[in-house]
Amino acid sequence: MGGMIYVEILDRRGQVESRTRIERFPASVGRGYGNDVIVDDRFVSPRHLEIVEEGDDELVIKDAGSANGTRRVGEDEALESAPLRPGLLLRIGETSLRFATADMAVAPAERMFKSDGLLDKLKSAPVALGVVLLAFAMLTADTYLEAYYDVTWVDIAGPPVAAMVVFALWAALWSFVNRVLTHRFDFLRHASLACLAVIAMLLAEPVSEYTEFLLSSHTPRYLLELVILGFVLGGLIYGHLATIPVSSLRGRKVWATGFAILVLALASLLDYSQRVDFSPGVSITTPLKGLGSSWVSTVTPEVFFEQAQSTKEWVDSQNEK
Amino acid sequence: MRVTLLTLVAFAWAVSTMAQGPLPTEEVFRQFSDRVVKIEIQEIGSAAKASIGSGFMVSDRGHLVTNYHVVAKVVNQPERYDARYIGADDEEVPVVVLAVDVAHDLAVVKADRATPSYFALAPVDTPQGLRIYSLGHPLDLGLNIVEGTYNGFLKHAFDKRINFTGSLNPGMSGGPAITADGLVAGINVASSGEQVSFLVPVQWAIELYQATQSGSFERPESFLDIVRDQIVARQEELVATLIARPAESVDLGGVSVPTEPATYFNCWADAYREDDVPYETVDHSCSTDDYIFLSDELVSGQLWFYHRSLESDELNRFQFASLFTSEFHQTYHGLGGGENEVTEFRCHADTVARSELRLKTIFCLRGYRKLEGLYDVVLKAATIGRPVSGLETVLVASGVTFENARALSEWYLEQISWAE
Numbered sequence: 001m002g003g004m005i006y007v008e009i010l011d012r013r014g015q016v017e018s019r020t021r022i023e024r025f026p027a028s029v030g031r032g033y034g035n036d037v038i039v040d041d042r043f044v045s046p047r048h049l050e051i052v053e054e055g056d057d058e059l060v061i062k063d064a065g066s067a068n069g070t071r072r073v074g075e076d077e078a079l080e081s082a083p084l085r086p087g088l089l090l091r092i093g094e095t096s097l098r099f100a101t102a103d104m105a106v107a108p109a110e111r112m113f114k115s116d117g118l119l120d121k122l123k124s125a126p127v128a129l130g131v132v133l134l135a136f137a138m139l140t141a142d143t144y145l146e147a148y149y150d151v152t153w154v155d156i157a158g159p160p161v162a163a164m165v166v167f168a169l170w171a172a173l174w175s176f177v178n179r180v181l182t183h184r185f186d187f188l189r190h191a192s193l194a195c196l197a198v199i200a201m202l203l204a205e206p207v208s209e210y211t212e213f214l215l216s217s218h219t220p221r222y223l224l225e226l227v228i229l230g231f232v233l234g235g236l237i238y239g240h241l242a243t244i245p246v247s248s249l250r251g252r253k254v255w256a257t258g259f260a261i262l263v264l265a266l267a268s269l270l271d272y273s274q275r276v277d278f279s280p281g282v283s284i285t286t287p288l289k290g291l292g293s294s295w296v297s298t299v300t301p302e303v304f305f306e307q308a309q310s311t312k313e314w315v316d317s318q319n320e321k
Numbered sequence: 322m323r324v325t326l327l328t329l330v331a332f333a334w335a336v337s338t339m340a341q342g343p344l345p346t347e348e349v350f351r352q353f354s355d356r357v358v359k360i361e362i363q364e365i366g367s368a369a370k371a372s373i374g375s376g377f378m379v380s381d382r383g384h385l386v387t388n389y390h391v392v393a394k395v396v397n398q399p400e401r402y403d404a405r406y407i408g409a410d411d412e413e414v415p416v417v418v419l420a421v422d423v424a425h426d427l428a429v430v431k432a433d434r435a436t437p438s439y440f441a442l443a444p445v446d447t448p449q450g451l452r453i454y455s456l457g458h459p460l461d462l463g464l465n466i467v468e469g470t471y472n473g474f475l476k477h478a479f480d481k482r483i484n485f486t487g488s489l490n491p492g493m494s495g496g497p498a499i500t501a502d503g504l505v506a507g508i509n510v511a512s513s514g515e516q517v518s519f520l521v522p523v524q525w526a527i528e529l530y531q532a533t534q535s536g537s538f539e540r541p542e543s544f545l546d547i548v549r550d551q552i553v554a555r556q557e558e559l560v561a562t563l564i565a566r567p568a569e570s571v572d573l574g575g576v577s578v579p580t581e582p583a584t585y586f587n588c589w590a591d592a593y594r595e596d597d598v599p600y601e602t603v604d605h606s607c608s609t610d611d612y613i614f615l616s617d618e619l620v621s622g623q624l625w626f627y628h629r630s631l632e633s634d635e636l637n638r639f640q641f642a643s644l645f646t647s648e649f650h651q652t653y654h655g656l657g658g659g660e661n662e663v664t665e666f667r668c669h670a671d672t673v674a675r676s677e678l679r680l681k682t683i684f685c686l687r688g689y690r691k692l693e694g695l696y697d698v699v700l701k702a703a704t705i706g707r708p709v710s711g712l713e714t715v716l717v718a719s720g721v722t723f724e725n726a727r728a729l730s731e732w733y734l735e736q737i738s739w740a741e
Contacts, residue, residue, distance in 0.1 A: 144640075145637070145639040145640060145643065146639075146640070146643040147640060147643070148599065148600065148633075148636055148640045148641065148643050148644030148647070149598065149599065150597050150598065150599055216670045216671040216672055216681070217670065218670075278659075278660040278665060279665055280656070280657065280658050280659075280663065280665075280666075281652070281654075281666070282652040282654060282666045282668065282683075282685045282699050282701075283666075283668075284649060284650045284652055284668070284670075284683055284701065285650070286649070286670050286681055286683065287642070287646045288642055288645045288646045288649055288681060288703055288705055288711065289642050289705070290638030290639060290641055290642035290708050290709075291638065291642075293679060293705040293706040294706070296672045296679065296705065297672065298671075298672045298673065298674035298679060299671050299672070299673060299674070300673070300674065300675075301673050301675060301731060301734055301735070304669075304671050304673045304682060304684070305684070305727050305730065305731055307669055307671065308669040308684040308686075308727070308730075310667075310669060311667040311668065311669050311684060311685070311686040312686060312688075312696070312723045314667040315664050315667050315686050315687060315688040315696065316688060318664040318665070318667075318688065319664060319688050319690055319693070
């Protein structure tokens with residue numbers, strides 16, 4: 001061994017707090033200013049331990065007669081000396097020390113944009129612009145296909161333009177944060193992320209509607225919409241955070257998941273509070289679709305009214321309350 | 322001499338006219354007004370009047386007839402409200418409810434004192450055009466007399482009601498409508514626009530009063546079970562006669578749908594075609610004029626249905642689906658009802674296939690909280706499978722048992738098919 005080592009002081013969570021390169025031996029570690037590695041810990045002696053060369057390039061750690069001793073992390077027995085191996089963990093006072101050599105293996109780099117293929121593509125301005133235009137086109141088509149009155153181009157383009165303005169404001173907010181943290185705006189990328197979320201929601205809309213149309217039940221549609229909304233919102237926040245490359249992958253996931261859960265919880269709460277309020281009306285959610293009616297599962301009138309008995313049971317149970 | 326003779330002839334003519342013709346209104350009022358009273362409902366806690374109506378004596382032992390809806394508060398919340406009558410002497414006399422007929426909107430109440438002046442109830446012959454006089458307390462303005470004519474029974478009602486061409490106003494409810502001879506022809510109950518008013522035929526009041534005179538009669542503690550039983554009996558009869566045979570059918574946008582299932586239904590139709598609207602609709606609705614008053618917020622006993630066909634040459638199938646969905650989601654049932662009276666609606670949805678027709682069908686039900694076993698039902702259905710045309714239909718029945726809600730709905734759906 002010999003040559004060069006690093007002495008690392010670790011914090012409570014095991015993260016490196018400071019790292020000192022040592023090339024000449026003997027070297028010393030302690031609280032005093034004459035040491036090669038100075039440890040600011042009142043339980044560490046002014047000269048606590050030494051690193052010396054012994055024999056054939058062997059490095060050995062020796063306790064220098066410290067007041068509180070030197071121990072391996074997790075052990076109680078104080079050591080007189082210990083051979084220095086890469087990754088050796090010692091505790092002096094309240095401080096953990098790790099000894100590393102230049103050839104010590106480290107974990108491969110964590111990818112900043114792990115599975116962020118799509119997000120990488122948004123770095124390209126033409127792609128981002130394409131996403132924005134696609135969202136606008138889809139919003140316009142959606143407005144047109146839902147319009148059943150005599151419409152002008154203003155009626156058709158108005159709502160999508162208004163929506164795009166809202167997305168621009170949203171993207172501007174993220175760009176501001178981006179600028180503060182990384183000195184770059186990345187506006188187009190943030191805007192394209194918002195548009196990507198809109199595209200996802202527009203694609204999900206017929207899926208959720210057809211779920212109710214085909215199954216004639218609102219509950220699967222409601223759950224599906226919640227799940228889709230959660231994924232889209234979570235993905236959106238994840239994308240914005242990933243665009244600002246100061247957060248860790250884990251942090252991004254936590255924030256995105258947390259935000260999605262928060263929004264879903266609020267949406268469910270709002271929905272619940274509306275249901276609690278008494279309503280004398282009949283609420284119908286079933287959509288009527290122009291395509292695919294031959295795939296709809298059907299029942300005979302007898303079966304329908306047999307199953308409608310469940311409404312009586314529910315109503316009677318309400319009456320018992 | 323000639324002058325004296327002419328005077329005598331004129332006098333004789335006047336006397337003979339008076340003897341044969343109807344009494345002047347003021348004479349009717351003078352003779353019979355002391356038999357009509359104001360009925361006041363008081364909130365016990367505040368001792369202030371909560372509502373008013375009219376009533377009239379039908380015996381010398383304190384029996385009065387009025388409308389059920391006048392005393393409904395006392396029936397529904399006896400712990401909160403009580404009733405009294407106020408006669409010509411302005412004295413307040415407490416009354417208790419003895420018997421009710423909710424289907425015909427009648428009640429018999431009794432005061433604990435003698436009422437020497439009263440109308441003896443008896444069947445009365447009433448040709449159309451007969452002049453009758455309605456008495457009551459409109460808007461608490463004091464006792465009024467209203468002159469009008471008897472015009473037979475309402476054509477579009479399962480329960481018989483008299484069409485009275487005279488102005489009834491709020492507060493006159495429960496007052497009598499009498500002939501010039503002082504015979505009660507009907508009981509004031511409702512109005513619908515100028516000079517169009519309705520009376521309950523006297524026969525129901527006779528039956529209700531006589532029931533209280535039988536030896537076995539006992540005043541019930543609570544009237545809710547009686548109210549429920551009366552509504553159940555009425556709807557049993559109504560539904561049984563209705564579903565005994567199929568209704569007439571009408572072709573609406575290629576779909577055959579029921580219309581005018583009985584003579585007491587009144588059906589209307591209209592089409593909506595405008596140049597600046599890219600679709601056309603044809604509406605067809607049938608209803609009866611019946612309703613049963615249960616409380617200020619809740620009426621029952623209604624039955625109506627409504628069809629709407631939609632068609633477009635200009636919209637594509639996606640736009641039409643959007644229109645059709647939006648129309649289908651709008652459901653007006655007009656039943657009212659507060660949280661303490663009815664539950665919320667619960668719906669069951671599915672796609673019903675009958676022969677070649679596929680109907681997206683929703684069956685919605687809610688229950689009456691105080692009248693166990695009675696429900697309101699809303700059945701909605703829409704055809705699916707055609708790209709730019711469709712038919713939606715809705716059936717509303719209030720105050721029916723679940724079995725009849727189902728029977729009525731099944732009967733209704735059976736009559737919807739592709740037109741041949």
